[in-house]
Amino acid sequence: MNITVDTGSCIGSGQCAASAPEVFDQDDDGRVVLIESRPAETFHDLVHEVAQCCPVQAISLDEY
Amino acid sequence: MTGDTVPRYPTLRPGPFDPPAELAELRRWEPISRMEYPDGHVGWVVTSHHLARSMLSDPRFSARSEFKRPPVSRPGADPFYGAPALPGWLVDMDPPEHTRLRQQLAGRFTARRMREMRPEVDQIVGRLLSDMERHGPPVDLVQHFALPLPSQLISALLGVPYRERAEFQRHSETLFSLQATAAEAAAAMAELYALVRELTKQDRGQHRGLLATLTEEGTLDAEEIAGVGVLLLTAGHESTSKSLALSVFALLSHPDQLAKLTATPTLIDNAVEELLRYLTVFHFGVPRTPLEDVWFGGRLLRAGESITVSLPAANRDPGWFGAAADRLDIERRTTGHMAFGYGIHQCLGQNLVRTELRAALPALFRRFPELRVAVDPGEVPLSTDMSVYGVQRLPVAW
Ligand code: SF4
Numbered sequence: 057m058n059i060t061v062d063t064g065s066c067i068g069s070g071q072c073a074a075s076a077p078e079v080f081d082q083d084d085d086g087r088v089v090l091i092e093s094r095p096a097e098t099f100h101d102l103v104h105e106v107a108q109c110c111p112v113q114a115i116s117l118d119e120y
Numbered sequence: 121m122t123g124d125t126v127p128r129y130p131t132l133r134p135g136p137f138d139p140p141a142e143l144a145e146l147r148r149w150e151p152i153s154r155m156e157y158p159d160g161h162v163g164w165v166v167t168s169h170h171l172a173r174s175m176l177s178d179p180r181f182s183a184r185s186e187f188k189r190p191p192v193s194r195p196g197a198d199p200f201y202g203a204p205a206l207p208g209w210l211v212d213m214d215p216p217e218h219t220r221l222r223q224q225l226a227g228r229f230t231a232r233r234m235r236e237m238r239p240e241v242d243q244i245v246g247r248l249l250s251d252m253e254r255h256g257p258p259v260d261l262v263q264h265f266a267l268p269l270p271s272q273l274i275s276a277l278l279g280v281p282y283r284e285r286a287e288f289q290r291h292s293e294t295l296f297s298l299q300a301t302a303a304e305a306a307a308a309m310a311e312l313y314a315l316v317r318e319l320t321k322q323d324r325g326q327h328r329g330l331l332a333t334l335t336e337e338g339t340l341d342a343e344e345i346a347g348v349g350v351l352l353l354t355a356g357h358e359s360t361s362k363s364l365a366l367s368v369f370a371l372l373s374h375p376d377q378l379a380k381l382t383a384t385p386t387l388i389d390n391a392v393e394e395l396l397r398y399l400t401v402f403h404f405g406v407p408r409t410p411l412e413d414v415w416f417g418g419r420l421l422r423a424g425e426s427i428t429v430s431l432p433a434a435n436r437d438p439g440w441f442g443a444a445a446d447r448l449d450i451e452r453r454t455t456g457h458m459a460f461g462y463g464i465h466q467c468l469g470q471n472l473v474r475t476e477l478r479a480a481l482p483a484l485f486r487r488f489p490e491l492r493v494a495v496d497p498g499e500v501p502l503s504t505d506m507s508v509y510g511v512q513r514l515p516v517a518w
Contacts, residue, residue: 068226086226
């Protein structure tokens with residue numbers, strides 16, 4: 057899995073950082089910061105859910 | 121539901137925790153449906169999770185107060201509909217105005233910052249519970265716990281003295297009440313702007329709050345800061361206190377779920393999400409209006425028409441939450457619930473709400489393991505005539 061985030065469309069809701077703090081954080085303006093673009097397998101389900109829930113679909117996943 | 125019959129927007133709830141039953145029927149047969157609003161004009165209601173999400177993330181549907189009409193209006197014309205958003209009032213704006221304001225605020229409400237507030241939240245919770253204990257049963261949980269907790273926190277965060285609470289709580293109640301006339305609502309709003317403007321000037325101490333910081337930074341003008349202050353102050357205490365009190369009522373009414381939570385405290389995070397989903401205190405949902413003619417969900421929506429996205433209905437959609445969507449189940453998968461809305465307007469304070477509920481609920485039931493509703497549950501007064509749903513009072517004993 058490879059995660060990319062679109063900080064331009066992020067509204068800083070913090071849903072991602074609240075649900076998966078191992079993978080996502082937020083900068084001082086609230087914008088999403090990717091801590092881990094290739095998270096370990098154990099996080100994959102969670103990251104799927106988080107990506108689905110991002111209110112502006114700023115999180116994209118590439119599976120391989 | 122075909123032919124000429126246009127359903128009227130249902131407002132009657134079958135019980136304290138369930139949205140109007142007609143919404144489930146609509147969701148099943150016609151998830152975007154014509155609807156007759158209570159004032160007689162005809163628009164649309166969206167009831168499925170799928171369509172609610174797509175509409176709320178589609179920029180063709182506007183949140184501007186010039187166009188969007190509240191589903192249930194007050195006696196007399198709505199004072200805010202048809203006019204441009206008040207300064208700072210970002211819920212009534214579209215990008216780029218919305219984006220500019222939101223960006224000024226998002227950084228102050230990050231998940232991490234809200235988690236860092238946890239010790240302060242725990243402290244206030246502990247103090248309020250001790251007061252309750254000293255007072256002795258019965259007490260009204262709303263006045264003694266559910267309302268003061270979020271009011272104190274949002275006051276501290278903004279830098280508004282908590283002693284002003286009687287005033288801001290009163291005005292905000294008028295603002296959210298659907299019984300208040302247009303003139304009363306407009307007056308309450310003006311009073312709130314004046315109050316916050318005044319308090320921002322006074323907020324210069326050592327522990328300056330958000331309003332003072334925004335003033336110093338100077339990127340927003342004074343009226344915008346007042347508006348942001350009013351919005352955060354009212355939304356920050358009203359809807360959180362409603363969620364908290366109603367959550368307690370729901371848990372006390374579902375003893376099996378409460379027992380599960382007490383036995384397994386680690387369920388709290390999931391339980392909070394489930395309570396938010398199940399209870400969805402946004403009584404009617406959020407209004408939107410298409411800026412142009414739009415084909416959506418197989419229907420042609422005309423520019424300027426009224427649409428209500430029913431968050432309570434979307435949050436009970438079995439298509440997303442499974443066959444038992446109408447059951448409170450603190451162990452279910454709750455991802456994707458829409459209690460905080462969806463899209464660019466999704467609740468700014470959502471992680472503050474989470475922090476408060478996660479701290480408050482376990483502490484309350486730990487301190488009062490015998491907590492019970494002190495009246496016949498059927499007599500708990502519900503606020504069906506507010507735009508935010510909940511209990512008006514919750515007498516409890518232990
Ligand atoms: S969930 Fe989406 S909008 Fe919210 S902070 Fe994360 S990336 Fe940004």
